[in-house]
Structures are given as C-alpha cells and as structure tokens.
Amino acid sequence: MSKNKIPTSHEDNHLRRADLNLLTVFDAVMQLQNITRAARMLGMSQPAVSNAVSRLKNMFSDELFVRSGRGIEPTARAHQLYGPIRQALQLVTNELPGLGFDPQTSRRQFSITISSPLDLLLAPKILNVLSQASSGVTLNIESLVNENIENQLRYQELEFAIDYRCIDRSDFYNQLLFEDELVIISSNNHPRIDQQESQRYFFTEKHAVVRLSGHSSFSFPYYNTAETQEKVCYQGASLISVMEIVSRTEMVALVPKWLALLSSERLNLRIDSLSWLDNKLNSYLSWHESASKDKGNLWMKELLTQCVSMP
CATH class of the missing domain: 3.40.190.10 (Periplasmic binding protein-like II)
Known part of the structure; x- marks a missing residue:
C-alpha cells in the first residue's frame, strides 16, 4: 500500500455513493406530506420529486411514504429518520455562508402550541413582539396541547410548546417561564x-x-x-x-x-x-433536542422568553 494512500472504510464508500441532495427532498416531503407542494417549495418539477422519493426508498430500503387521500403518509421508518436528518440539515445550513438565520430577511414560518388559558395571556404579547422584531417571519399558534404533542415536537411539526406541564423525557428540553x-x-x-x-x-x-x-x-x-x-x-x-x-x-x-x-x-x-x-403552578417552554441547534429556533426561543419577562 502506498504511504500516501489513506485507507477508507466500507461506511465511507457507502456514504460517498449516496446522493445526499435527496435528503432535502425527504425533508420537504416530510414537512408537507404532498409531492406537488414539496416540488413547489423546492423549485423542482413534480416528476423530479417523485423520482427522488423513489431513490430515497432504495437508499433506506423502506417505502417511506404511502398514499393517503390526496396526499401521502410517512411510514414508521420515515418518522424515525426525520428528526436526525432534519437536525443534520439544520447544522449544515447554519454553517454555510449566507444561509444562516436573519430575522430581518427571513420568510420562515414557525409553529408553536400554547395550552389554554396561557394563550390568552401570552399570544398577544408574542405576536406584538414578533411584528416589531421581524416583518417577514410568521408564527402559527395553536391553543391546544394534546397527547400527540411529543411526536409533533419530535418530528418538528411544531417547534415549541408552552404548557403548565413539562415533558419529562431525556430527549426534550424544558425551560421554566414563570x-x-x-x-x-x-x-x-x-x-x-x-x-x-x-x-x-x-x-x-x-x-x-x-x-x-x-x-x-x-x-x-x-x-x-x-x-x-x-x-x-x-x-x-x-x-x-x-x-x-x-x-x-x-x-x-x-x-x-x-x-x-x-x-x-x-x-x-x-x-x-x-x-x-x-x-x-409553573409554566414551561418545551422543545425537542432535534430543534436545539437551529439558529432560527434559538432566535424564536429568545423571543418567547422575552415576551414572558415583559410586564
């Protein structure tokens, strides 16, 4: 073996052959659960996204998505993959020049849930502070915390939850608000x-x-x-x-x-x-660890904390 040749493992070769661009398609399809809307968001044609989904199925040896009404529904394996893949994409995005989160130029939409009656106390403050902090960032607030909240946070259907109860699991973070x-x-x-x-x-x-x-x-x-x-x-x-x-x-x-x-x-x-x-009676802000490295989520967390500290 040449002195200058660095040995590679089977895992290295396998990763080199994988098309990592497919992961952005996976992320979009998981978020929207609709091929047409995912194609529109990615700026791709619908056949191109369908082809990418087929290649993803081969990559992960799973169907990943099955037909459900007018859309598609992720399989259990797709849900399992979503958190780690989305976290990895966020980490890369955070480090790429020009792709970090800037609230002054971002058009990102966040989704949070606030249990009743905390929504009555906090939602007006949050929306008013957000309108002053950014003209492009939007926020969707639901006033319901249900039994499925952990999965919604884990798969980032929601970024944050505000409730009178914290989520007592090792993969979640809880911050006492007041x-x-x-x-x-x-x-x-x-x-x-x-x-x-x-x-x-x-x-x-x-x-x-x-x-x-x-x-x-x-x-x-x-x-x-x-x-x-x-x-x-x-x-x-x-x-x-x-x-x-x-x-x-x-x-x-x-x-x-x-x-x-x-x-x-x-x-x-x-x-x-x-x-x-x-x-x-304590109030908590909760989020899943998969959202903890994203700069946009960190910004939103600070904004939510600021709102609670306001008189």
Whole structure:
C-alpha cells in the first residue's frame, strides 16, 4: 500500500455513493406530506420529486411514504429518520455562508402550541413582539396541547410548546417561564361561603373544572380521590367557560391567579387563596433536542422568553 494512500472504510464508500441532495427532498416531503407542494417549495418539477422519493426508498430500503387521500403518509421508518436528518440539515445550513438565520430577511414560518388559558395571556404579547422584531417571519399558534404533542415536537411539526406541564423525557428540553399559583373562585353572590376559609368550602361545595382527562388538565392532581371527584358536577372545555359557569351558579373552581384577577371584576368573582394546598403552578417552554441547534429556533426561543419577562 502506498504511504500516501489513506485507507477508507466500507461506511465511507457507502456514504460517498449516496446522493445526499435527496435528503432535502425527504425533508420537504416530510414537512408537507404532498409531492406537488414539496416540488413547489423546492423549485423542482413534480416528476423530479417523485423520482427522488423513489431513490430515497432504495437508499433506506423502506417505502417511506404511502398514499393517503390526496396526499401521502410517512411510514414508521420515515418518522424515525426525520428528526436526525432534519437536525443534520439544520447544522449544515447554519454553517454555510449566507444561509444562516436573519430575522430581518427571513420568510420562515414557525409553529408553536400554547395550552389554554396561557394563550390568552401570552399570544398577544408574542405576536406584538414578533411584528416589531421581524416583518417577514410568521408564527402559527395553536391553543391546544394534546397527547400527540411529543411526536409533533419530535418530528418538528411544531417547534415549541408552552404548557403548565413539562415533558419529562431525556430527549426534550424544558425551560421554566414563570411561576404562578392556583386560587379558588366563587360568585360574590354565593349564599353559603360568606366568610368561610377556602379549606372548608373546598370540600363541601360543588366544583366546576376543565375536563379531568387529557394532557393539559392541570386540575387533575387536585381531583384524584373519590371524595373530590364526587364534588365535580361540571367539566368544561376551557377555563373561560368554567369561570362563566361559576359566576352564575353556586359552584367553585380552581384557576390560575392571573386569570382570576383579570376576570374577577367583570364576572363579579370572589378570590380566595389555597395556602393550605400545594398550589404552585409553573409554566414551561418545551422543545425537542432535534430543534436545539437551529439558529432560527434559538432566535424564536429568545423571543418567547422575552415576551414572558415583559410586564
């Protein structure tokens, strides 16, 4: 063997033969799950994208995409590949001259989810700050956090989630945004509460709650016994409806303090503390590790954090 010849491994040769340009096609098709829209985004013809998808199937020895209605649906293997491939593409993009993230020129769209009622508190601030920080970056906000949120973040269908719960998994990051507390509310016209302490009437009055099932139900820990569940006689879809019901009935409810203060005058509500209960309520910003190296995501994370720190 020549002294100047560097030995190569089988993996090196295999990678050299692979067309890594196909990975950008994979990324676009995974995002849009539609060949025509992916072709439009990439500036390619539809047949060229279809051909690239066929080559990707051979590269990974998997179908990757199957027909579903008017679009296509990724296979389990495609979902498995998406996070690492997207992270690798982001790392390369970040280092290429002229391709870094610039909020002044970018036309990128971000997607986040904010659980209710935090959307009422945070969404206006976020959108107003974004409009001042960039004229081209857009943000899609959903006010629902569901059981599928981890996969949506993992496969970057969403970049961030804001919720009262953090995601306790090793491949996720959670940043504490702010601390709040739960209080108990009732109508100022309630005929029995009067000067009672909350610890007494919490166990005697009927309760209205946000549905006790589901990812975003922060009330569940307080209604996890037969005794407290028997007191629940209304389960609403949102805290806004719960508070409206409480204001016109003899029920009580647990709500975040900021929301109670915001609505107490309009709804004629009484607010009592829950100092005898573990009533700490934290808000978290969560994201998957696959999004942690992208400069655009880092910029958006700073913007979201800035909004929470605003008065």
